[in-house]
Amino acid sequence: MHVAQYEVSLPVNSMLKNTYKIKEVIATSKLSIVYIGELVTGGKPVTIKEYFPKEIALRDLDNLTVINRLPSTKQKFEEFKATFLNEALILKQINHPHIVKYIDHFEGNGTIYIIMDYCEGKLLDQYIKNIPVNNRVHLYTSIFVPLIDALGYLHKKEIIHRDIKPSNIMIDLEGKPFLLDFGSSIFHKNTKEYQIFTSPSYSPLEQYSNVSEQGVYTDIYSLAATFYYFLTNIIPPDISQRLMEDKIEKIRKHNKRVTILFSYIIMWGMAVQAKRRCPSLKFMKFGILFEEFVNGIRNYFK
Numbered sequence: 001m002h003v004a005q006y007e008v009s010l011p012v013n014s015m016l017k018n019t020y021k022i023k024e025v026i027a028t029s030k031l032s033i034v035y036i037g038e039l040v041t042g043g044k045p046v047t048i049k050e051y052f053p054k055e056i057a058l059r060d061l062d063n064l065t066v067i068n069r070l071p072s073t074k075q076k077f078e079e080f081k082a083t084f085l086n087e088a089l090i091l092k093q094i095n096h097p098h099i100v101k102y103i104d105h106f107e108g109n110g111t112i113y114i115i116m117d118y119c120e121g122k123l124l125d126q127y128i129k130n131i132p133v134n135n136r137v138h139l140y141t142s143i144f145v146p147l148i149d150a151l152g153y154l155h156k157k158e159i160i161h162r163d164i165k166p167s168n169i170m171i172d173l174e175g176k177p178f179l180l181d182f183g184s185s186i187f188h189k190n191t192k193e194y195q196i197f198t199s200p201s202y203s204p205l206e207q208y209s210n211v212s213e214q215g216v217y218t219d220i221y222s223l224a225a226t227f228y229y230f231l232t233n234i235i236p237p238d239i240s241q242r243l244m245e246d247k248i249e250k251i252r253k254h255n256k257r258v259t260i261l262f263s264y265i266i267m268w269g270m271a272v273q274a275k276r277r278c279p280s281l282k283f284m285k286f287g288i289l290f291e292e293f294v295n296g297i298r299n300y301f302k
Helices: 071-092 136-154 216-232 261-270 279-302
Strands: 022-028 031-039 045-051 057-059 066-067 102-108 111-117 121-123 170-173 177-179
Touching: 022 045, 066 071, 066 279, 071 102, 071 279, 121 136, 136 177, 136 216, 136 279, 216 261, 216 279, 261 279
Parallel strands: none
Antiparallel strands: 022 031, 031 045, 045 111, 057 066, 102 111, 121 170, 170 177
């Protein structure tokens, strides 16, 4: 998961708040740089996420301060910054064993930092890379049931994640899943206009509009698309490719071990129109438990 030191990242051993020390870059995105850091006292590893919108920001001459690149992008810089702060405020209200744990957030160097527990492991797409699709049944309950429980917890708090995908799911060294990256998350009941955040192949149609209503069914689509990839090793077609003529291939074409019922539930979760989509995570959880039951019978008769 480690990546080369990003050219505008904070220097190694930079101090933040006299409490956290930067060790190395582990990820970058359009809006942030993510580091492994450590507590100065005790040396506990932490994840540090720094607001850095790379297309409109620069690092100042001190190699620490983040500044807006041009006067014309000042408003966008501040809007993105508010969105980043929103991620911190949402994380602060969350406490679940399968969601990355919030530690702290603060402003400094002209930007915002979010401090979280460091989770060592592999992202889902890397974790399953060497496991054949028809041998992943044992992972349904260990990975996806906890994720469904985590999403259910969020939904009870009226939070939707809006960016569920294999690269936002971490599997730690013990095989325990964690949901990452709340940069797109919102309290959907209080939102009238939505910022457009999309991930190709995993975002539903309503996320491509700033006025289309979004809800639990938005996360259900993304989770189902993630499951589709998990069950087939095929990245699902982007929603834009399914509008005129939906040619998405059935799961059982690529994995005969999946039951007809479970395949139907996942495809139902990926319905293009939200009104025709699986309305509850309970159906997915039932499908997993049914798969486990069927697999138990298969193994018995072997």
